[in-house]
Amino acid sequence: MMRENVPLASLTTFRIGGPARYVHTGDSIASVKTAFAHSRECGLPVYPMGQGSNILAADHSIAAVVLKMENDSISFTETTSGVEVCAEAGTSWDTLVRACAAEGLWGIENLAGIPGTVGAAPVQNIGAYGTELADTFSWLECYDPETDSVLRLTKDGCMFGYRDSVFKQKPGPVIMRVALLLQREGTANTNYTDLSRLIEAGEALSTPHTIGEAVRRVRSVKFPDLAKYGTAGSFFKNPTISSDAYTALKLQYSELPGFVVEEGIKIPLAWILDHVLDLRGFRMGRVHLFENQPLVLVADADATADEVNALATAVAEKVCAATGIRIEREVRSFS
Ligand SMILES: Cc1cc2nc3c(=O)[nH]c(=O)nc-3n(C[C@H](O)[C@H](O)[C@H](O)COP(=O)(O)OP(=O)(O)OC[C@H]3O[C@@H](n4cnc5c(N)ncnc54)[C@H](O)[C@@H]3O)c2cc1C
The missing domain is CATH 3.30.43.10 (Uridine Diphospho-n-acetylenolpyruvylglucosamine Reductase, domain 2)
Structure with missing residues (x-):
């Protein structure tokens, strides 16, 4: 159509x-x-x-x-190394997470509640609560307009990184379907504070279903209600800086959190927006940073892309002026 x-x-x-x-x-x-x-x-x-x-x-x-x-179907195939779950690109991601939880399959329960489709999930290697798509990814098929053929890519071919993949670096192919390898046995990944707190409070996070539901509840506070507000979730990526730069910043901001990753030290940008710049709720015109999570940009009804860009640019400049860090957008632009 x-x-x-x-x-x-x-x-x-x-x-x-x-x-x-x-x-x-x-x-x-x-x-x-x-x-x-x-x-x-x-x-x-x-x-x-x-x-x-x-x-x-x-x-x-x-x-x-x-x-x-808008192609949407899900299939499950038992293999010797787990259950291969194959979903078409237009399938809602959270529908897939629920379907896998209903089958008792472990692996993507921490990614519950992320909006969007299965086809877009590899594009930025979606991630949340210590899990990312790449952890369970098996292969995908995409239509390549350059060769007019359908290609099958494994994990290496997708070149996954933090909110990154070959589809961001070299857009063009259209993802048609995605296969994951999930397991019938598993343990909860509750390293993230939001989830470990629930366990401390006595919640039994013992199945993919209970974990998925807990994650959805936590997310409903962290993110604005899509039925009421315009947003694309986290607008910026968390920056990764060198360990020297991190040490220098720690002299200025002694409590600055940092997590060692392959490329250096990953900094939670929300901490900088909140504790260094006091930008929680910062508003310019009809656009503001969400009070519960300042990484999330929220647009009032009738706000414009120009207003979003103006606020995003102002935030990036403030971060750079205070810390020397140049932040990158996570959200994709259509123009
Ligand atoms: C409230 C909220 C919370 C969010 N939380 C998270 C989170 O926790 N973690 C996270 O990683 N993301 C999060 N996001 C971002 C978003 O949900 C994901 O990036 C999601 O994968 C986008 O899916 P979509 O179908 O909406 O893609 P779209 O927004 O439609 O497209 C995104 C990009 O993918 C490309 N694309 C889409 N489909 C295909 C395809 N079939 N083939 C090739 N390219 C394609 C588009 O061209 C575009 O560049 C959040 C967003 C919101 C609004």
């Missing part, structure tokens, strides 16, 4: 964005190929899209063929 001049405000959780020239529905390889053929005819780029929960679309009209993935 193809529609013309569809406001992206109606297709994104920020509820911001001017009309896209064309929106195609992608529910099969044939429909994806049709969208690419149309894009070549009219000389416009193709922008794949799921539920628009990680996109800031520009206010002006967007000269592109938006390809909204």
